[in-house]
């Protein structure tokens with residue numbers, strides 16, 4: 001279902017965009033040829049030291065990160081996405097790579113309580129969670145993003161790390177200037193009418209149509225605090241390492257976040 005001009009972007013819009021063949025090819029190619037970014041690997045090795053811990057990956061797409069985790073010797077991986085076309089690609093690639101034991105599921109991060117396959121056991125089963133490459137920020141509506149954070153929190157054990165990335169509206173003078181202009185458009189009611197909140201963008205490029213919410217740092221710290229996570233570490237990717245040209249081509253600069261279940 002594509003949005004008609006002027007109708008608000010919903011989860012259904014985003015899901016349809018990720019199931020679109022253009023997006024499926026884009027993310028499947030990355031899963032095949034790119035694998036984990038250097039920065040992702042560095043933080044996984046630093047904050048997920050226990051290779052025996054069961055991990056939950058939200059928004060796994062075509063399996064780029066889940067298969068990367070398998071290659072780092074994690075063996076208890078549950079990965080899910082709400083775009084069924086991407087999940088199908090992830091299963092096929094994992095089988096080809098000898099990682100068929102990864103549990104790939106079709107589920108919506110904002111409705112984890114309804115997903116019977118993601119165990120709601122006591123104590124919670126997962127020793128860590130990930131929502132990589134800005135997937136959390138592709139959920140329209142702050143309350144929905146908080147629902148996803150709460151759902152992940154409920155399924156992790158106390159002390160478990162959560163690793164995710166976002167953009168950062170304040171990360172450069174150019175970015176700050178462009179958001180000052182966007183603020184003016186919102187103040188005057190002249191923003192793209194499909195957007196849900198200030199900070200949202202909806203655009204089209206080689207990955208297809210993309211909805212993205214760009215937060216500032218305070219917003220994320222508030223969202224973590226409101227959902228039972230304690231922000232432990234955050235930094236821009238450029239401060240961690242220099243990525244290959246292929247990775248920089250695939251992805252913009254982002255902020256990495258590590259939070260812990262309190």
Ligand SMILES: C[S@@+](CC[C@H](N)C(=O)[O-])C[C@H]1O[C@@H](n2cnc3c(N)ncnc32)[C@H](O)[C@@H]1O
Pocket residue numbers: 011014015018027030031058059060061062063064065080081082083086107108109110132133134135136138139
């Ligand atoms: C930018 S892609 C990243 C895919 C993959 N993690 C990677 O790094 O290549 C974001 C992913 O989040 C998924 N996603 C967005 N909202 C979701 C939701 N509410 N529930 C589950 N998955 C979601 C999308 O379908 C998409 O596969």
